[in-house]
Amino acid sequence: MVEQTTKVLLIESDPNVIAAVHTAMTAGNESAFSLNQKNKLEDGLEFLERQTCDVILVCLALPDVQGLSTIARLHDAAPRTPIIVLSHDNDDSAAVSAVQAGAQDFLIHKEIDHALASAIRHALERAALLEELRDARDELERRVEERTLELRRRIEEINAGRERMRALSQRLVEVQEAERRHLARELHDEIGQLLTGLKLRLALCQQLSLEESAEPLNQAQQAVNELLKRVREMSLNLRPSVLDDLGLLAALNWHIERFTAQTGVAVKFVHRGLDNRRFVTGTETAAFRVVQESLTNVARHAGVFEASVFLTVNETSLQVRVEDRGQGFDPGNVSGAHASTGLAGMSERLMLLGGTLDIEAAPGNGVRINACLPL
């Protein structure tokens, strides 16, 4: 085993002490120690700025400094290097003060020849232990900091999740309100108007003879037929019973046929893996609404008479794609607008089910709506 040389810095001006240290160090193994000696503290500090050493031996009565401040200044210059104080007096209280000030050990002059080597060894062992302790403490602090950061991140995530849920429920209420407004308007404008006309005609019939009332009665009958048709349509728009009774595929076939008849927009419908499969109500409704709203948008905004609907099912998800090659739009311009609820409502509906809605659109470049619903 190769013995390492211990680098010792001796700060001492008394020639007798310097000689004693020299002798003590060369007594056993010549190469065990390498010694650098300085007379004054300033010289010692200057040395420490340029070089390192393993242990410092210092006198507390130097030509330039006296007392315990010597230890503090050395400690500042080399915080991890053990300091052994060499003293003329055998003074216990001075020894205690020196250790309290940061010295590792206290040696009186007449102990130097027989005790210096072991004092240095002990000081080095203690310094190594301290170093290990320091490393362990640093590691612990690092881990605590890591955990704290991790916890903080989690709390932020939870808070963000809460905020999202809050915003979602608010949007949901808004969407519901918009649907109610739409329904109220339709009841008032369409149904209300037809009923008023019917009432007037029936009142007129009361004043007329049986013969004269034939024409207004005929008109009243037509108004009732129209009313029946409107109410049926409203109910279908609210929720087609075929969706509950026969499932998604049947409901979409029914809706697309009706949509084409009403709007003149031809729809290419391609589906894979559906085979009359049933899904939970929320999923079927969401998929149906995506197709319904997207096709309505094609008829209202795209300016073309062709659209495509693709439906794909695999083990984990149900994917819906509706696309047209119409005039398109800039999605960045829509998201903030409060007037429209179609796209936003769709997106929220999907989010609540853990799905996603992706809108690919650009002015002049058509629109592609991609919805993915987890199964």
Ligand SMILES: Nc1ncnc2c1ncn2[C@@H]1O[C@H](COP(=O)(O)OP(=O)(O)OP(=O)(O)O)[C@@H](O)[C@H]1O
């Ligand atoms: N297929 C499309 N082609 C062109 N523009 C579209 C298309 N789909 C949507 N847009 C544009 O995006 C806007 C937002 O659509 P959204 O469905 O959210 O609202 P809306 O259809 O105007 O009203 P509603 O709330 O009744 O659905 C539309 O006003 C339209 O400008």
Ligand SMILES: [Mg+2]
């Ligand atoms: Mg719309």
